[in-house]
Amino acid sequence: MARSLAGFLALFPFVLICGAASLFQPISDSHRSAALELFTPTHGSFKSLEETYEALRTFEVLGIEKKPDVTATACRSISETLGSLTSTPKDLFYALKANSIVKCKINEKTSEFFFFFTLQKGIFTRLNAAVNGASSLLDFYYSIGGLVLIKGQTSKADVYLTDAEGVFRSVKAFSQSDGRWRYSSNNPESSAFAAGIALETLAGIVSLASSEMDQSLIITLKNDVSKLFDSIEKYDVGALYFDDKLVDGREHQGPLSTTSSVVRGLTALAAVTAGSVNLPGDKILGLAKFFLGIGVPGDAEDFFNQIDSLACLESNRVSIPLILSLPSTELSLTKKDSLKVRVNTVLGSNAPPLTVKLVGAFSSGSKDASLVESQELKFDAETGVHILSNLPKSIDVGSYTFVFEIVLHESEHVKVYVTGSQTKVPIFVTGLIKIESAEITVLDGDLGSIETQKKLDLAGHNAVSLSANHLQKLRISFQLTTPRGRAFRPHQALLKLRHESKIEHIFLVGNSGKQFEIVLNFLGLVEKFFYLSGRYDIELTVGDAVMENSLLRAIGHIELDLPEPPEKAPRPPPQPVDPYSRYGPKAEITHIFRAPEKHPPKELSLAFLGLTILPLLGFLVGLLRLGVNLKNFPSKAIPATFAILFHVGIGAVLLLYVLFWLKLDLFQTLKLLGFLGVFLVLVGHRILSHLAATSAKVKSA
């Protein structure tokens, strides 16, 4: 019970934070280490050029120096793809994309430069043909994208589309009235993912156009973009994203890749067109929050989408989002923690000069007026942190929502950056709660006079021992004061009495102001206590998420003398069986063997063995004294044989008995004894009848 309570107390702050998480952290080192784990080349290379590009692009954006060296293998694979006549526009596109980062040093040697030049020429012609023959959005995307990349990688400016406006119109033909796009003219389904691809393609066409494009085309395109942003979806915490609700899930993209595609298209378009794309800055900030709110994705492609989109947002021409973050949202009043705020771009680089203002602080759950005056935070240029060193006096322990506002110093930055009007951040202010005048008292029932009174030191160890009967009362009281000297009301103030038989009773400790007090009138509680007299352990719990010295303490025990239960008194409930005892290991079975009998000393036994031989010796000596002889032993051959066989038979039977004693069982013995017995009867009969006959002959003679 105690452990689960402590666990609950520990869990509490996290639950609260998760419930109102509106704080976004910019990309940090945890992303960098995750990137190295997610993009690990197998045998020195990635599976495809697309993966190679994603990995290299991620490393480039995150500025990772110690990346795995795949340049050699990547370059080989790039030149193979570019040289092959069978490569599709998609292969060429990714090969060129990867090359734009790896920058394979093909250009250095003249011959290879010539080769590359002719190669480019060849690719250019092939891609141009692909543009003209393209019928679906993806065909356009890959071939136009390839051309744009070639343009970016050569100094020659002769890469252009002859009929840019015509191609533009044929791509634009896929657009829908709601701002979404179709993949091809015979596919009625439209999606925001396709819209992102289309925007990127169209931006490519504009940059490849040999002459100025028709402005009306660009204006309609921008209208499409604003229509597309009307369908944006929103999380409670202020994150905005695109999602395609396709019934057919075959080519369905998740919200992350969809949003990422739109962001890429949008920034590409903004980069090539003059005049700004008309979008509210909040939407860009919402998109940035969406990407940051994901945390660190566990999938390589998600990771790439997140990082690439954030990189696009970091340097886009629409508006660059600034993210306000706090290193810690828990401030300790006792330790005099200062409020620190950091303002960065999404990728964690420094923001332009600005001031952070704390414009309000609200106690969680109440909509009262702000507790603080608006005040500016001091900027520490060394660490790049905005600091409010002393929390306002009106802020006491508790959970608050702080409202920050970012004010950019230079007016031209206001156009470039977007900060969001106000940022609300949940803040926990913790502190040590002063516990004073804690005492435990046993009162006499009627008069209320004090029988015993003991002071308690709730910060330390207590072991009071009290005794009371059912006519008396138990009173426990203490005072809680916050560091600012105000009354503190914790989440939990519980008193627990536990009887010897493990039956527990829990009481809530009520308060009036600072004073906490509970009076247990045992007369009214005898039934609740099941008339169980005896020792009750007292345990006091005072706990709160913002209380740094939450406690769960055994105070001591009280010996209760309650009356005998009447006939129909309620029985105490059976205590829940500890599951460990039911399903845990059973008690070990110890085998008890009979203690071995005491054996006599070996010498004694051997001496008696010798003694038993003595009578036998005596017998033999006696036989000699009597002058026994074997004269009667038959002298003829046949009777003598039988006589010998008879004795051998008897000896065999005796030997069989010895074997029976040593190792044979009864059945084996009886079987053998049967044969021996028959033999012995036959032989014995022959010899004895022979002897009888001779003695009869002697008698008769």
Next chain:
Amino acid sequence: MGRSSSTKDAQALFHSLRSAYAATPVNLKIIDLYVGFAVFTALIQVVYMAIVGSFPFNSFLSGVLSCVGTAVLAVCLRIQVNKENKEFKDLPPERAFADFVLCNLVLHLVIMNFLG
């Protein structure tokens, strides 16, 4: 006086017993000797039991009963073989010896089974 005369009487009694026993046939003496041998062996085992204790009791019992049993059988043999005994006049001593051997074998089969 009376005491010396009783001693003398006892001596005379023993003397006459010995001389009477000397007339016993040799085969009966052998049997007597055998009975004595068996009884003494049993006695030694009883003394051993008295010193050490009766554990293992079945071994003790079989040891003693083996001796006593064979002594009893030997006495029976002696009764049957004795020529003075008119009751078994028609019974040849060979037959009596065959009975003795058979009974001993059966007795010792049981003893061995009981010995443990």
